[in-house]
Amino acid sequence: MWSLTEFEEAGMESASERVLVKAAQGGSELAVEELFRRHWSDTHRAAYLIVRDAAAAEDVAQEAFLSALSALGRFDRRRPFAPWLHRITVNRAIDWSRARAVRREVAAAPALLDAVGSEPPLDEALEGSGEVEAALGALPAEQRAVVVLRYLLEYTPGEIARMLDLPRGTVNSRLRRGLDRLSGSFERERG
Amino acid sequence: MNEERLRRALRELEIPDRRGAEERALRMVRAAASTTPAEPVAERRRVGRRGLQVALAVGLIVALVSPAGAAVRHFVRDAVEDGHHPARPALTSLPTSGRLLVDSSQGPWIVRADGSKRLLGPYGESTWSPHGLYVAATQRHQLVAVDPEGQVRWTIARPGKVEDPAWSPDGFRIAYLDGNRLRVVAGDGSGDRALADAVAPVGPAWAPGARRELSFVDSAGSIRTLSVDTGAELATVPAPPGTRRLEWSRDGARLLVVAAAEVQLRNRAGALVWRRRAPAGAGFVAATLAPSGREVAAVLTTAAGTRSELLSLGPGRASRRLFSGLGRLGEVEYSPDGRWLLLAWRSADQWLFLNPAHPGRVVAIADISAQFAPGATSPVAFPRAVGWCCPAAG
Numbered sequence: 001m002w003s004l005t006e007f008e009e010a011g012m013e014s015a016s017e018r019v020l021v022k023a024a025q026g027g028s029e030l031a032v033e034e035l036f037r038r039h040w041s042d043t044h045r046a047a048y049l050i051v052r053d054a055a056a057a058e059d060v061a062q063e064a065f066l067s068a069l070s071a072l073g074r075f076d077r078r079r080p081f082a083p084w085l086h087r088i089t090v091n092r093a094i095d096w097s098r099a100r101a102v103r104r105e106v107a108a109a110p111a112l113l114d115a116v117g118s119e120p121p122l123d124e125a126l127e128g129s130g131e132v133e134a135a136l137g138a139l140p141a142e143q144r145a146v147v148v149l150r151y152l153l154e155y156t157p158g159e160i161a162r163m164l165d166l167p168r169g170t171v172n173s174r175l176r177r178g179l180d181r182l183s184g185s186f187e188r189e190r191g
Numbered sequence: 192m193n194e195e196r197l198r199r200a201l202r203e204l205e206i207p208d209r210r211g212a213e214e215r216a217l218r219m220v221r222a223a224a225s226t227t228p229a230e231p232v233a234e235r236r237r238v239g240r241r242g243l244q245v246a247l248a249v250g251l252i253v254a255l256v257s258p259a260g261a262a263v264r265h266f267v268r269d270a271v272e273d274g275h276h277p278a279r280p281a282l283t284s285l286p287t288s289g290r291l292l293v294d295s296s297q298g299p300w301i302v303r304a305d306g307s308k309r310l311l312g313p314y315g316e317s318t319w320s321p322h323g324l325y326v327a328a329t330q331r332h333q334l335v336a337v338d339p340e341g342q343v344r345w346t347i348a349r350p351g352k353v354e355d356p357a358w359s360p361d362g363f364r365i366a367y368l369d370g371n372r373l374r375v376v377a378g379d380g381s382g383d384r385a386l387a388d389a390v391a392p393v394g395p396a397w398a399p400g401a402r403r404e405l406s407f408v409d410s411a412g413s414i415r416t417l418s419v420d421t422g423a424e425l426a427t428v429p430a431p432p433g434t435r436r437l438e439w440s441r442d443g444a445r446l447l448v449v450a451a452a453e454v455q456l457r458n459r460a461g462a463l464v465w466r467r468r469a470p471a472g473a474g475f476v477a478a479t480l481a482p483s484g485r486e487v488a489a490v491l492t493t494a495a496g497t498r499s500e501l502l503s504l505g506p507g508r509a510s511r512r513l514f515s516g517l518g519r520l521g522e523v524e525y526s527p528d529g530r531w532l533l534l535a536w537r538s539a540d541q542w543l544f545l546n547p548a549h550p551g552r553v554v555a556i557a558d559i560s561a562q563f564a565p566g567a568t569s570p571v572a573f574p575r576a577v578g579w580c581c582p583a584a585g
Contacts, residue, residue, distance in 0.1 A: 024224075032224040033217070040213055045206060054207040054483070055530060055548030062216045069223050133204055134507035151194065152201040182197065 021077040024069075036065060039082055042153060043089050049148045050093035051100075052137050060096055064089040086153055087163040090145050097141030135182045143178040146171055207483030208529050278541055278557035282306050286544045286554060289527040289581065290339075292319055292326060295563035295574035299328055301339055308563075311341040316577070320358045320378070323580035327356040327365050334367055336380060345380030355394035359403060364419060366395040366405055373407055375419055386417065391430075396437035396446070398459070406437050406446060414448065416461065426461030436477070440484030447487060449478040454489050456506065465506040477522045481505075481547070482529035488513070488547065490520045490534070501534055503547060513550040514543065524579045535559075537573045 023031035351370025518538020
């Protein structure tokens with residue numbers, strides 16, 4: 001069994017996640033930092049892919065980490081840390097996207113913007129990730145979330161269903177519809 | 192849909208300012224962790240509640256006082272209402288780190304993040320060196336290099352009117368116009384030489400990278416990109432009529448071309464990869480690239496100058512209106528961290544600081560002309576923000 005001292009002497013890179021969580025619960029700032037380093041990248045990326053807004057993604061991921069940190073005391077360390085953090089992140093990202101959809105968007109007002117041309121990118125190879133970004137953007141936030149959980153974070157449909165409190169059938173149908181729409185977008189991009 | 196292709200694209204998609212976001216988040220997490228009391232594991236459940244309360248309070252305070260947290264706080268009440276921004280009477284601080292370079296009727300000013308300003312001297316147009324250690328400025332027939340305290344380091348004189356200086360990203364060259372001739376001088380003032388004749392009055396733009404490539408518009412209506420060291424012509428493409436600005440993205444992958452009738456993005460080879468045309472009866476007066484290089488902030492104004500809008504445009508993304516105002520808007524500049532835009536609202540004699548992610552969050556500063564012309568007894572020209580120093584990659 002690791003103690004806090006043993007953990008800090010042995011080095012954080014070699015520590016298991018369970019040990020890190022235990023050390024973090026015990027007040028180790030090093031352990032908190034190591035948890036951050038292991039999970040920030042995926043968490044931030046997932047948030048960005050769902051909200052599609054860099055500043056908002058940073059906010060969402062940052063808030064998720066702070067929320068997880070504040071709730072660490074009641075976290076059961078027998079469970080893996082990542083799904084818990086990803087659940088917080090994805091749900092916050094969905095909430096943010098819903099809020100954006102309902103609030104009064106400045107772009108909604110008819111004005112010069114509406115008259116600006118809307119040609120698609122002229123260069124098909126504009127940026128491969130740009131195609132995906134645009135295609136993802138055409139999906140509702142809830143569909144983006146399941147696509148991100150499945151294909152970025154590699155959760156199974158069953159795990160996604162538990163994370164989002166959804167029936168597994170709903171997850172499967174959202175995945176299928178999301179993939180269909182993404183396929184359509186890719187085909188159109190190819191012309 | 193190829194699932195592997197999707198996986199790869201999701202993993203490889205570029206996130207703007209990814210490293211900056213990580214650093215800021217780490218600081219927040221460290222701050223929260225350092226103030227969260229340690230919890231004896233044996234008493235986890237009982238102490239956890241107290242720890243939870245303390246950590247929540249700390250997290251909330253940290254989140255609310257941080258820029259990102261402030262953004263969260265505001266995102267539910269975004270709305271832009273024309274002209275209804277109570278303006279602050281003076282520029283007392285910038286909304287984020289960095290220093291602004293501002294050309295005014297009295298000369299270039301440097302504005303620090305705390306709002307303090309220093310007039311560099313009686314110069315015309317100015318530009319930052321890549322790390323903000325020097326400023327190159329024009330003075331009729333002279334090009335002058337000064338430090339941020341205004342001390343002159345060197346000057347060179349030319350027969351024509353010296354205009355549009357641009358410091359190369361590596362700091363070793365300055366390009367400028369001498370009348371209609373494009374010239375290049377070393378960063379220490381040595382080795383001044385002509386690079387091209389018959390050049391249009393549009394500021395040249397350096398492509399980031401070690402190869403010292405420079406784009407400019409010639410009087411025949413072409414956008415040309417040359418290797419400054421070898422003189423090799425790397426790309427020549429038609430410039431849209433009325434081209435007024437060229438700007439390379441920080442990664443050197445895209446060239447922004449701003450003309451009255453359209454804004455374009457071109458790739459390194461000069462090929463057109465994206466464009467947006469202005470509607471009939473309106474024209475683009477300014478535009479700049481976001482640090483990500485994938486988004487363009489563009490100012491569109493009606494021909495009569497009665498109404499203007501700041502738009503966020505870019506390939507593969509929905510166009511957004513960030514601000515709309517009566518009269519004329521002017522230049523637009525991104526903060527070094529990309530989180531703020533400075534928008535000149537000339538008709539209102541104001542600067543607006545906008546968070547592009549949350550367009551309703553506008554900080555307006557009044558009486559800009561007077562603040563950059565202290566002591567002036569007659570009306571003065573509206574100053575022009577020319578650079579917000581300095582991008583991390585600069």
